[in-house]
Amino acid sequence: NASNNIASIEIFKRSLNPIMNGEMFHQKCACHILNLVVKAGLKTEAVKLLIIKFKDALNHIVSSQERKQQFWILCASYRLTKLKVPWDIDTRWNSTYRMLNRCIPYKAVIGEFLRSSTPEALQLELTNGEWEQLQRLCNFLGIFFTATVQLSCSYSPTSFQLLRHLYDISKVYCH
16 A cells, blocks of 8 residues: 555565465554545445534534633633544545534533524534444544554554454444
């Protein structure tokens, strides 16, 4: 996938002289493959709609200074710090994980704020089922995030860690 990966495989082929002239000797970049898998999953209709609804609720809260101030007062009553939303970026799935991971602990505050705000805000409130789906999505993305961070080393080998991470991903996927 990446030019440095291709070059390193070519060096291995020349030094190891594998069977069939190395036709079966290829190693894809695990992080790139994980990235493609997650991006494809985030493009599914149900996931996209859930994230859009979640972001619409957050946007409502932070779209005016007055609402932001009211929300921060409510956060303080829950003994939570001010919520600074790390917005997601379409091209970086890990930003979606960071946004969910940061905001989900504010579930009660977000819900109460939307219920006590305008009628339009009440329509933005997420159901318990939607919050549960967001939590499951966050947990799932978290396992990919950990794998990607740990497998992204540039100066040390990581291929021996790949099977453990794939196993961890499969455990979360099955639950």
